[in-house]
Amino acid sequence: MTIPVSPSHGTLRPLGLSEVTLKPGFWQRRQEVNRTATLAHIEHWLEKAGWLGNFSAPPDERRGREFADSEVYKFLEAMAWELGRHPDPELEARYQKIVARVAEAQEADGYLNTNFGRPGQPPRYSDLEWGHELYCYGHLIQAAVARARTFGADQLVDVAVRAADHVCDVFGPGGIASVCGHAEIEPALVELYRVTGNARYLEQARLFVERRGHQILDDIEFGRAYFQDDMPVRDATVLRGHAVRAVYLASGAVDVAVETGDTELLDAVATQWSNAVARRVYITGGIGSRHQDEAFGDDFVLPPDRAYSETCAGVGSVMLAWRLLLAQGEQRYADLIERTLFNVIATSPSDDGTRFFYTNTLHQRVLGTEPPADELVPRAASTLRAPWFSVSCCPTNLARTFAGLAAYVATSSDEGLQIHQYAAASIRAAGIGLEIDTDYPVSGRVSIRITESPAESWTLTLRVPHWADGATVDGEPVTPGPVHLRRRFAPGDTVVLDLAVRPRLTAPxxxxxAVRGCAVVERGPVVYCAESVDLPEGVAVDALRLDAEGGLADRDGGVEVTCHVSPPVDGAWPYGPARPAGDGGERVPVMLRPYHDWASRGPSTMRVWLPLGE
Amino acid sequence: MTIPVSPSHGTLRPLGLSEVTLKPGFWQRRQEVNRTATLAHIEHWLEKAGWLGNFSAPPDERRGREFADSEVYKFLEAMAWELGRHPDPELEARYQKIVARVAEAQEADGYLNTNFGRPGQPPRYSDLEWGHELYCYGHLIQAAVARARTFGADQLVDVAVRAADHVCDVFGPGGIASVCGHAEIEPALVELYRVTGNARYLEQARLFVERRGHQILDDIEFGRAYFQDDMPVRDATVLRGHAVRAVYLASGAVDVAVETGDTELLDAVATQWSNAVARRVYITGGIGSRHQDEAFGDDFVLPPDRAYSETCAGVGSVMLAWRLLLAQGEQRYADLIERTLFNVIATSPSDDGTRFFYTNTLHQRVLGTEPPADELVPRAASTLRAPWFSVSCCPTNLARTFAGLAAYVATSSDEGLQIHQYAAASIRAAGIGLEIDTDYPVSGRVSIRITESPAESWTLTLRVPHWADGATVDGEPVTPGPVHLRRRFAPGDTVVLDLAVRPRLTAPxxxxxAVRGCAVVERGPVVYCAESVDLPEGVAVDALRLDAEGGLADRDGGVEVTCHVSPPVDGAWPYGPARPAGDGGERVPVMLRPYHDWASRGPSTMRVWLPLGE
Known part of the structure; x- marks a missing residue:
């Protein structure tokens, strides 16, 4: 089955990419841009930067960071999902060619990494803290899993199986009793087990999950929490350390827990997720507040300035929440996925799919500068979307996410079918056919027409997001939470969900x-922001104070609010006796736009959180 | 003259360490701890960490970071000032021994660095971006300058002169036309010129200052602003990049400007300083808000969470402000020095002078953990004061600062004498003798008794700090700013300044x-904080909301305020509809304590900025 994540147990069952097809709308447009523009853009850069060439280059000409191989693998994974969704002989040929180049670099014992083990290079596994060898295998295996599920046996699958066998040989019982400084092999091995049925891979994943947290890696300046080696997964109570590492590891732990029936481990990860979501997540769904170590900060340390909110951490957060949703069926996981998709995943790429944010700040104080079109850009330095980065994990991570996006729309269970994300789509699964029509998130109206149904009654479950006060189903009020419609549906039946998408003011x-005294305007799942390009001449984003009583008006795809504008008063020292509260200042209407579109009209200053003021 | 900084021109003239002696009080206590405990502590660690041993160790046994030599030099500088202040044969012998070890490592052409140029090491000057070779010479020269001014000709002075000549040979006209990634050689060379009269050193310093900013160094991930190579010193309008590098460079630029009569350059640095102080300085005087690159952030990005505020940046900020004060005579420079001394310099060391903060955060959310007593600690990881760091620039920087602290108290000019910092002290300079008695900052009363005076009238200038509303001189009200008392003083005359030190509430x-809706309690020059160890059982620092109308009471060395305590309400998602303003909550008296004493009673949580609430 063409399913990105396919547990053998769980409350909900994922649907395959052949069972859900996106129709024109918010997400299908992005998926098409990904297919028609981003894939070629990535291939161009992988060649240009030499990361593809590494597979055939002599060791002393190897280019890029130690994890550059993984970008090629994530690209292969994206192509595999795309090919599964949309056969394309030209793309197929490009895929085959790259696979052949990768296969060529594999050594006789299955080892495969362009950065280690050859003459003049550091020895294999000599730097588990930073070497990323197992991490790279993880992405290789994920690519192979995608290929196996969308195509079947194939050279890439062979390569990945040989690599996985090598990993089990070297890191299995009696071997190197350690882990990789960057989790990723863990979910990959479980997925390979699901594809192949070979329990050795599951056992190896379990070993990796259990080993971590026992101070098995060397200490580093950022501390062992950086790679989650500070305490065992099953003892931790909150996600911590490097955000991408944290959610990849937690994803692998869920996979292991589900396949081994380890409810203690599953509950531990669910608790970590809950505590992180309650205290360590930006309103956009973004995670990781620190630039220094790309890490979660302490509870409630969520400064919009220099919010790191790495795109890849958003991807990983969706991976984790999706696994927890399948395992436990709770709507809160789908709520976070929606928020993250609309405000992190949708924010990173440019409209044309060839420039990307690596970090997703919530407050841009100075005008950004256009990054060079043909140079690598340091990852977090760019204040505008950039074509490629010296660490360029995000574009390939987005590509594989967009290619498999339809998987997140719905699930099935013995009860029936559950819709988690609202997008125009056709679903045909488990004897049920649905046509979903909506221009969501422009409006909250979602029409679901039954095109095929078993004769007996079944339950259609709709997610009413946590923010959707005033929602209705077929005109009847419903409250946030899952709505279960158990009926004998017949082809032609239609259910209309209205999520009452309208602007609202949200406080922290x-x-x-960091955001005391501020509010955010949200509308449906979308976070809005004030951007300098929308302000009257001479008004700075940082001079705005939102009039909470001034109303929120839907207008031309934006939300119009009223702000007081107090031109800042400069002084020699920015601290002094408290001044009386707001002297008013000029009142101006200000158009807020979706955050995911920010910086798409050239350099601008921007803020998501607006200070309240009279 | 035993003067730490000795310009040949300027509005004000510094006094020598033989002209100002601290008497028992806030600063003399710290100076004594430095002399009696910190110096030995540093020497112990320099030996233990191998950084002293590097000077005689074979190249492949060289230990520590690339700039480890500089810690030995800063230690020598501290010893030199101490010896000048306070002859001590035992300390003199230790000093001589270390100098001999250093001298042994100098090569025939004057080159001296334990990390480069020997077999198996990178070649000399092969990594100007990060190698710190010129930076290390800078500290070597500063140590020699201290020795020359307190003692005279000496082996260390010879070593430094040979090193400086080598630098001029290699980096002078026709040589390597570059600069060091970390400024420091610039002020050092000017000071060496002042000591030796050799204009070659001044010219070399001028070259270094002029070269920087022309993208002469390689670009790095943090961007060239990190080492101020983004734009020429005379074009920049604000301090930026790595905070220590920024203020060291600016100090060198002032030195060059003063000695060459370059008022454009001096004005440029003064403007950078003004703009930084107006927008980029913490209320403590601390600079550098970013952990990642230890850098100034954008204007007004001053989060108390993870405030970096490196101790060394505080030292450098005092160096810079002192130079600007001497050059231009404006009180604002002394105001910032006072703030930085009381809230950064005084905060870093423990009471016993053997543990230090490297960073000086303004908000500690989780209980710190006691660092190991006998291990190197990563610099910014410690949440409590630590004995030594893998990058241990701060302890030695404090040691040389405390040893030379008396220099900041007063200056002279053709008009008379200016008192800038208030501490119990005896002054005997320019035919004027003063006994200053005060328990400042406990009270604001400063009694200045004339013990010696020229017959003709002269001006005693007193600094009334910018915060000192309600100050009096001999009972007469004075306003913040310099107060000039021009008189024929006679021995026995006494002037009493009362700075009306009492608690006050300060808003941002x-x-x-990051601190919207918050206030700080200050008292005189001292910033206060709330610390968990002072709170009633079960009350968290982060639950406090300060009642701005509740009064501020001086009590037992602290300031008692009234806070509302609202126990936090946990939820699944930390954003939602705005709740009505403060429901009150329990009112409790809370004792605030000086920030510089925080974390001296074991692990605690702490905040400087308190949210206001009803």
């Missing part, structure tokens, strides 16, 4: 010090 | 988003 927990 | 510029 008072413990998030 | 509204553009400092």
């Amino acid at each position: 927990d008072p413990r998030i010090d | 510029d509204p553009r400092i988003d």
Whole structure:
């Protein structure tokens, strides 16, 4: 089955990419851009940067960071999903060619990494903290899993199986009793087990998950929490350390827990997720507040300035929430996926799919500068979307996510079918056919027409997001949470969900010090922002104070609000006796736009959180 | 003259360490701890970490970071000032021994660095971006300058002169036309010129200052602003990049400007300073808000969470402000020095002078953990003061600062004498003798008794700090700013300044988003904080909301305020509809303590900025 994540147990069952097809709309447009523009863009850069060439280059000409191989693998994974969704002989040929180049670099014992083990290079597995060898295998295996599920036996699958066998030989019982500084092999091995049925891979994944947290890696300046080696997965109570590493590891732990029936481990990860979501997640769904170590900060340390919110961490957060959703069936996981998709995943790429944000800040104070079109850009330095980075994990991670996006729309269970994400789509699964029509998130109206149904009654479950006060199903009020419609459906039946998408003002927990006295405008699942290009001449984003009583008006794809504008008063020292509260200042209407579109009209300053003021 | 910084021109003239002696009080206590405990502590660690041993060790046994030599030099500088202040044969012998070890490592052409140029090491000057060779010479020269001024000709002075000549040979006209990734050689060479009269050193310093900013160094991930190579010193309008590098460079630029009569350059640095102080300085005087690159952030990005505020940046900020004060005579420079001394320099060391903060955060959310007593600690990882760091620039920087602290108290000019910092002290300079008695900052009362005076009238200038509303001189009200008392003083005359030290509430510029809706309690020059060890059982620092109308009471060395305590309400998602403003919550008295004493009673949580609430 063409399913990105396919547990053998769980509350909900994923649907395959052949069972859900996106129709024109918000997400299908992005998926098409990914297919028609981003894939070629990535291939161009992989060649240009030499990361593809590494597979045939002599060791001393090897280019890029130690994990550059993984970008090629993530690209292969994206192509595999695309090919499964949409046969394309030209893309197929490009895929085959790259696979052949990769296969050529594999050594006789299955080892495959262009950065280690050859003359003049560091020895294999000599730097588990930073070497990323197992991480690279993880992405190789994920690519092969995608190929196996969309195509079947294939050279890439062979390569990955040989690599996985090598990993089990070297890191299995009696071998190197350690882990990789960057989790990723863990979910990959479980997925390979699901594809091949070979329990050795599951056992190896289990070993990796269990080993971590026992201070098995060397300590580093950022501390062992950086790679989650500070405490065992089953003892931790919150996601911590490097955000991408944290959610990849947690994803692997869920996979292991589900396949081994380890409810203690599953519950531990669910608790970590809950505590992180309650205290360590930006309103966009973004995770990781620190530039220094790309890490979660302490609870409630969520400064919009320099929010790191790495695109890849968003991808990983969706991976994790999706696994927890399948395992436990709770809507809160789908709520976070929606938020992350609309405000992190959708924010990173440019409209044309050839430039990307690596980090996704929530407050841009100075005008960004256009990055060079043909040079590698340091990952977090760019204030505008850039074509490629010296660490370029995000474009390939987005590509594989967009290619498999339809998988997140719905699931099935013995009860029936559950819709988790709203997008125009056709579903045909488990004897049920649905046509979903909606221009969501422009409006909240979602029409679901039954095109095929078993004779007996079944349950259609709709997610009413946590923010959707005032929602209705067929005109009847419903409250946030899952709505279960159990009926004998017949072809032609239609259910209309209206999520009452309208602008609303959202305030932060008072413990998030960095945004005290501020509010965000949200509309449906979308976070809005103020951008300098939308402001009257001479008005700075940082001079705005939102009039909370001034109303929120839907207008031309934006939300119009009223702000007071107090031109800042400069002084020699920015601290002094408290001044009386707001002297008013000029009132101006200000158009807020979706955050995911910001910086698409050239350099601008921007803020998501607006100070409230009278 | 035993003067730490000795310009040949300027509005004010520094006094020598033989002209100002601290008497028992806030600063003399710290100076004594430095002399009696910190110096030995440093020497112990320099031996233990191998950084002293590097000077005689074979190249392949060289230990520590690339700039480890500089810690030995800063230690020598501290010893030199101490010996000048306070002859001590035992300390003199230790000093001589270390100098001999250093001298042994100098090569025939004057080159001296334990990390480069020997077999198996990178070649000399092969990594100007990160190698710190010129930086290390800078500290070597500063140590020699201290020795020359307190003692005279000496082996260390010879070594430094040979090194400086080598630098001029290699980096002078026709040589390597570059600069060091970390400024420091610039002020050092000017000071060596002042000591030796050899204009070649001044010219070399001028070259270094002029070269920087022309993208002469390789680009790095943090961008060239990190080492101020983004734009020429005379074009920049604000301090930026790595904070220590920024203020060291600016100090060197002031030195060059003063000695060459380059008022454009001096004005440029003064403008950079003004703009930084107005927008990029913490209320403590601390600079550098970013952990990642230890850098100034954008204007008004001053989060108390993870404030970097490196101790060394505080030292450098005092160096810079002192140079600007001497050059231009404006009180604002002394105001910032005072703030930085009391809230950064005084905060770093423990009471016993053997543990240090490397960074000086303004908000500690989780209980710190006691660092190991006998291991190197990563610099910014410690949440409590630590004995030594893998990058241990701060302890030695504090040691040389404390040893030369008396220099900042007063200056002279043709008009008379200016008192800048208030501490119990005896001054005997320019035919004027003063006994200053005060328990400042406990109280604001400063009694200045004339013990010696020229017959003709002269001006005693007193600094009334910018915060000192309500100050009096001999009972007469004075306003913040310099107070000039021009008289025929006679021995026995006494002037009493009362700075009306009492608690006050200070609010931030509204553009400092991170502390919106908060206030700080200050008292005189001292910033206060709330610390968990002072709170009633079960009350968390982050639950406090300060009642701005509740009064501020001086009590037992602290300031008692009234806070509302609202136990935090946990939820699944920390954003939601705005809740009505403060429901009150329990009112409790809370004792605030000086920030510089925080974490001296074991692990605690702490905040400087308190949210206001009803």
